[in-house]
Amino acid sequence: MILTQEQEMIRDAMRDFSRERLAPFAEAWDRDHTFPREALKELAELGALGMVVPEQWGGAGMDYMSLVLAIEEIAAGDGATSTIVSVQNSLACGIPNRYGNDAQKEQWLKPLARGEMLGCFCLTEPHVGSDAGAIKTTAVKDGDAWVLNGVKQFITTGREADVAIVFAVTDKAAGKKGISCFLVPTTAPGYVVGRIEEKMGQKASDTAQILFENCRVPADALLGEEGQGYKIALSNLEAGRIGIASQCLGMARAALEAAVKYAHERETFGKPIFEHQAVNFRLADMATQLEAARQLVWHAASLKDAGRPCLKEASMAKLFASEMAEKVCSDAIQIHGGYGYVTDFPVERIYRDVRVCQIYEGASDIQRLVIGRALAD
Numbered sequence: 001m002i003l004t005q006e007q008e009m010i011r012d013a014m015r016d017f018s019r020e021r022l023a024p025f026a027e028a029w030d031r032d033h034t035f036p037r038e039a040l041k042e043l044a045e046l047g048a049l050g051m052v053v054p055e056q057w058g059g060a061g062m063d064y065m066s067l068v069l070a071i072e073e074i075a076a077g078d079g080a081t082s083t084i085v086s087v088q089n090s091l092a093c094g095i096p097n098r099y100g101n102d103a104q105k106e107q108w109l110k111p112l113a114r115g116e117m118l119g120c121f122c123l124t125e126p127h128v129g130s131d132a133g134a135i136k137t138t139a140v141k142d143g144d145a146w147v148l149n150g151v152k153q154f155i156t157t158g159r160e161a162d163v164a165i166v167f168a169v170t171d172k173a174a175g176k177k178g179i180s181c182f183l184v185p186t187t188a189p190g191y192v193v194g195r196i197e198e199k200m201g202q203k204a205s206d207t208a209q210i211l212f213e214n215c216r217v218p219a220d221a222l223l224g225e226e227g228q229g230y231k232i233a234l235s236n237l238e239a240g241r242i243g244i245a246s247q248c249l250g251m252a253r254a255a256l257e258a259a260v261k262y263a264h265e266r267e268t269f270g271k272p273i274f275e276h277q278a279v280n281f282r283l284a285d286m287a288t289q290l291e292a293a294r295q296l297v298w299h300a301a302s303l304k305d306a307g308r309p310c311l312k313e314a315s316m317a318k319l320f321a322s323e324m325a326e327k328v329c330s331d332a333i334q335i336h337g338g339y340g341y342v343t344d345f346p347v348e349r350i351y352r353d354v355r356v357c358q359i360y361e362g363a364s365d366i367q368r369l370v371i372g373r374a375l376a377d
C-alpha cells in the first residue's frame, strides 16, 4: 500500500515529535508513574487527539490511515501515551462523533477533539470483560434525570478524564438490547474514582476502577437511542482495535530498532553480533513479521476510510499485531542478552508495555471468535 504525500507528512511530523518529546521521557514517566499531561497538550496542538473528527466539530478532519500512522509513531516513543491517544480518538471522540446529536457534539465532542478535554470508555466491569453484553451497571430514569449505579473496571484515563462514555442497563428484560450509552461528566456527583491499578507496564497511563454511586446526569446525557448501547460499544471497538494494532506496530518497531542498534555495538567472538547469522536471521524474522502486521493494519484502516465493513479485518489486525509485537519484543530482549532484562535498555519497558495489547479492547480469543464467526457468513 502506498501512502499519499499528506499521509507521509503526518507520519514524519509525528515521528519527529515522538523522538523529541516522548521517547526521551518514557523511562522516567514509567518509573514515576507520571501522566504525560504536557505531551498530550502538545499532541492536541498537533491535532492528534481528534484526528478523524470533522473540522466542523473541532477535529483535524483526517482519515483513518493518518490516525494509524500517528498512533504507530506515538507508540514508538511511548506505549502508555499511545494508549491514551488511541482511546481518545477511537472511543472518546469516535462515539459522540458517530452517535451524538448537535448539542452533544457542541458540548462534548468539540473540546474532546481539540484535546481540551480527555475522555474515557466505561464498558468493562469487575466480573464482566469479554462477555460485554452481561454488564450489571444500571441507569434508572428519575424525573428529568438518569441515575447510574455500578462499578467499571480497567478504565484507561478514568482518573484524568473530563467526560466518561458509560454503558449501563436501562431495561433488564431486554437483555443486550436493554443497554444504553451515556455521556457522564466526571465532575458529576457520584462519579467516584476507586482503585488505581498497579500494572505490569504502561505505568504512565492511569487505569482506574470507577464507581457510580447514585450518579445523577440529565436526560440529555443519553447518547444515541435508548437500548442502542451495546451496538454503539461494539461498533466503535472495531476502530479501537485498529488503534491498538497500530500501537503494537510502534512498540515492536522501537524494540526492533533498539535490537539492531545493540547488535551493531555489541561484539562477541571478534565481531559485532549483527554479523552472526543467528542474530541476523532473528532480526530478519522480526522485521518481516512487523511488516506483515503493518499490512493488515493498513488494510483495515483503508477499508474503514472507504466506509466498508471491517469487523473481521480489524480483529485480524489486532490479533496478529499484538501477538507479533510480544514475540518481537521478546526477541529484542534475547538479542540484548542479560542487558535486555535490566532497565538500562528500553526493551525491558517496551516488553512490559506491549503485553496488555493482547488483552484490552478484546482479548486475542475474542478476536479469534469474531474472525471465526465471519468465516461462517
Ligand SMILES: CC(C)(COP(=O)(O)OP(=O)(O)OC[C@H]1O[C@@H](n2cnc3c(N)ncnc32)[C@H](O)[C@@H]1OP(=O)(O)O)[C@@H](O)C(=O)NCCC(=O)NCCSC(=O)CCS(=O)O
Binding pocket: 087, 121, 123, 124, 129, 130, 131, 132, 133, 154, 155, 156, 157, 176, 230, 231, 234, 235, 236, 237, 238, 311, 359, 360, 361, 362, 363, 366, 369, 370
Ligand atoms: C464476544 C462478543 C463479540 C460477543 O458479541 P455478541 O454475540 O454478544 O454480539 P453480536 O450479536 O455479535 O452483536 C450485538 C449487536 O451489535 C451489532 N454489532 C456488533 N458488532 C458491530 C459492528 N462492528 N458494527 C455495527 N454493529 C455491530 C450486531 O449487529 C448486533 O446487532 P443486532 O442485535 O443484530 O441489531 C462481544 O461481546 C465482544 O466483542 N466482546 C469483547 C468486549 C471487549 O472488547 N471489551 C473490551 C472493552 S474496552 C477495554 O477493555 C478497555 C478500554 S480502554 O482502553 O479503557
